[in-house]
Amino acid sequence: MIHFPRKVLADELVAALRGQTVFGDAQNGLFLAAPRRTGKSTFLQADLQPALEAAGAVVVYVDLWADPRRDPGALIADAVARVLAPRLGVVSRAARAAGVDSVTIAGALKIDVSKIGRIDGVTLADALRALHGVAKAPVALIVDEAQHALTSEAGEATMASLKSARDQLNRPGQVNLMLVMSGSDRDKLLRLVNTNGAPFYGSQITRMPPLGPDFIDHVAQLVVSQRPGLAPVDTHSLMQSFESFGHRPQFFMEALGQALSPLSGLQGVRFEQAVLDAAHRRQRDDEAQMASEYLALRPLERAVLWRLLEQGPRFRPYDAEALHFYREKAASKFTVQQAQRALESLRQRTPALVWKSARGEYAVDDAAMHRWFEQSTQAGKWPPEDPQGELLLPGDESAA
Ligand SMILES: Nc1ncnc2c1ncn2[C@@H]1O[C@H](COP(=O)(O)OP(=O)(O)OP(=O)(O)O)[C@@H](O)[C@H]1O
Ligand SMILES: [Mg+2]
Missing domain, CATH: 3.40.50.300 (P-loop containing nucleotide triphosphate hydrolases)
Structure with a gap:
């Protein structure tokens, strides 16, 4: 390594x-x-x-x-x-x-x-x-x-x-x-x-800033030093893959190793493309994971998370508009206390879905969730659908 x-x-x-x-x-x-x-x-x-x-x-x-x-x-x-x-x-x-x-x-x-x-x-x-x-x-x-x-x-x-x-x-x-x-x-x-x-x-x-283009240039030089025939390396594409891997060097290097392996079986496909495909697969798996976590939430928790994803830094958890939003999405009326409990339970989960700043600002814990939300919305695929249908009755917050 x-x-x-x-x-x-x-x-x-x-x-x-x-x-x-x-x-x-x-x-x-x-x-x-x-x-x-x-x-x-x-x-x-x-x-x-x-x-x-x-x-x-x-x-x-x-x-x-x-x-x-x-x-x-x-x-x-x-x-x-x-x-x-x-x-x-x-x-x-x-x-x-x-x-x-x-x-x-x-x-x-x-x-x-x-x-x-x-x-x-x-x-x-x-x-x-x-x-x-x-x-x-x-x-x-x-x-x-x-x-x-x-x-x-x-x-x-x-x-x-x-x-x-x-x-x-x-x-x-x-x-x-x-x-x-x-x-x-x-x-x-x-x-x-x-x-x-x-x-x-x-x-x-x-x-702490993530590894960036200079890391990718370094990797590209290593590739060329070992396999001169692969020059010039498409560093732009590698950087895109690295971003899709969430700036996590381990996953990126693993995909790169596989794409460069003599056993990869790649024929007529550039290794950069193979790495990018792997990154997109990984992103899809991560998104499937986020969807299943979302679907495991109670209706009010889902509505609160949805509001947070939609509003970003403008999110105010308990104003009239927010309560109206929860009511509309979860098809039931909620009190401020119930919304508070839902928000708290989103923070207390492992891994946490929500974080709170010193000044009481909220954000999703994992920034990848924003990208997932925006892409799903644009593709008309939001909210995620539960393949097994609704298990909880709307508004069933009694267990919250
Ligand atoms: N500068 C680097 N160059 C190459 N690989 C790196 C570099 N920094 C980290 N890695 C690789 O990324 C992986 C994660 O690194 P590390 O354990 O330092 O991350 P971390 O943020 O401390 O992770 P965790 O959240 O699990 O504590 C390791 O496999 C490591 O070898
Ligand atoms: Mg560590």
């Missing part, structure tokens, strides 16, 4: 994290959201981490999905300890040689030499300060799938202590603790920043 390096983006983010850009607020924490399978973890580990290290930072990376049953606070503490322990080794050996049982780091923190490597008794903020003191360098903590921290009280407390560590360690013009949080669930990530009581109140969620 090839890795396409994203150095320019990594360097830009490093500068922002170090507070070197005039505008922006990344020195208070960088919150990155991007849909699933679009390359977040790869970027954080293969591009951002080396770029931070090249800029002189010590990097701690932790994926809160690595072990979803473990307390996020403990996972972060372990990751810090793993980076801290070998550095403390030198300090602690010196301490043992000198016959003392504890060492003082950075002039403040006392660490029991026998317990080095374990963080118990040491708060996360202290451990980060110790790491900064020992390494004599800024510390960058990258928390992948950070929204998981909000699933437990301990996790929430961890986020609060990270915020406090940031405020203790950083001064204007001097960033000693850089925080990067990423997640595929923008709605949940928002909870870290959106309310007065949220740990990182005031920060913004940035959409």
